[in-house]
Amino acid sequence: MSLLLAIESSCDEMAMAILKDDREFLSSVVASQIDIHALYGGVVPEIASRKHVECVSIVLKETLAKANVKMEDIDAVCVTKGPGLVGSLHVGLQVAKTLALMYHKPLIGVHHIAGHIYANLYEDDIIYPALCLVVSGGHSELVLMERPFSFKVIGETLDDAVGEAYDKVGRVLNLPYPGGPVIDKMAFAGHPTYHLPKPLDDDSYNFSFSGLKSAVINLAHNCKQRNEEINKEDLAASFQKVVVDCLVEKTVKAVKNFGVHQVMVAGGVSANKGLREKMNEAIGQLHDVKLTMPPMKCCTDNAMMIALAGKVMYDHHKFCDLSLGIKPSLDLELESIEVNE
Ligand code: KG4
């Protein structure tokens, strides 16, 4: 039996969870700051870290109480070490190190994106080789996993991340922050009537969303100058269609070329209904390829995902000492470890 405490604080959420053995969560708490950052139209790093300091003890107390366990019962402390916002990461890491030191617990430093990918383990095992489409506010990449906990980035965004493009388009359309979930909802109420350019339609597995984002912004500005009413739902539907088509097309191409047995989607944008539907449809047409997407509560930042990735590291004794520092930018491929299947 193992009990892991996981801490995630890389951006504007302070989250903690307790994982029993492989898949049983005794508790999961997320203290979101969305309402505060919404006032500024985006995450303000200095405010995020200050709010983390204010709420971290309460989140820890609640996580332990909900699980009905004491720190003494915990076998290891897993924490996001990067990538993310410097100040935000520091709060989570200092708490993890303090707990590890006080209670003599092993410490495990987890890569945030490895966490997003391993959120797919929430319901079922992963079959390798697998491919993961990582789409979040800071990342957009296709990751090939030939073996468990081995990461090869075969394609990535050349400019904006998908979530970032959603949020910037949301701002131009005067939608509440974060724009992603709002645009997703509006897209289902509209029709893709606006013509927008297809981003980076090439042979690579890379993405590019800044041109598309600029095209939406220009279209909105031109309409305003001409005093034309813009149909926001139709624009949302048009933007979402181009984004989703591009993500799914490149994923399907990689599935065929690398002969993977499983496709996963990860990161905040994996909550996107349009993407989930289209991915289901496209992968459903392929033979013998399993598709998994994390449950909604595991898509955006949470600590369950850090616990799931941390558990693989725990099983392989990948512990850190108290000199562990935060890494605001951190190469995913270098986090690969040798894992016995
Ligand atoms: O993974 P995440 O919680 O934080 C990062 O690691 O970046 O992702 C947050 C991003 C935001 O940009 C948010 O707008 C986007 O995920 N997002 C969505 C949806 N839900 C969250 N984007 C599109 N459709 C959604 N339903």
Ligand code: ZN
């Ligand atoms: Zn994230």
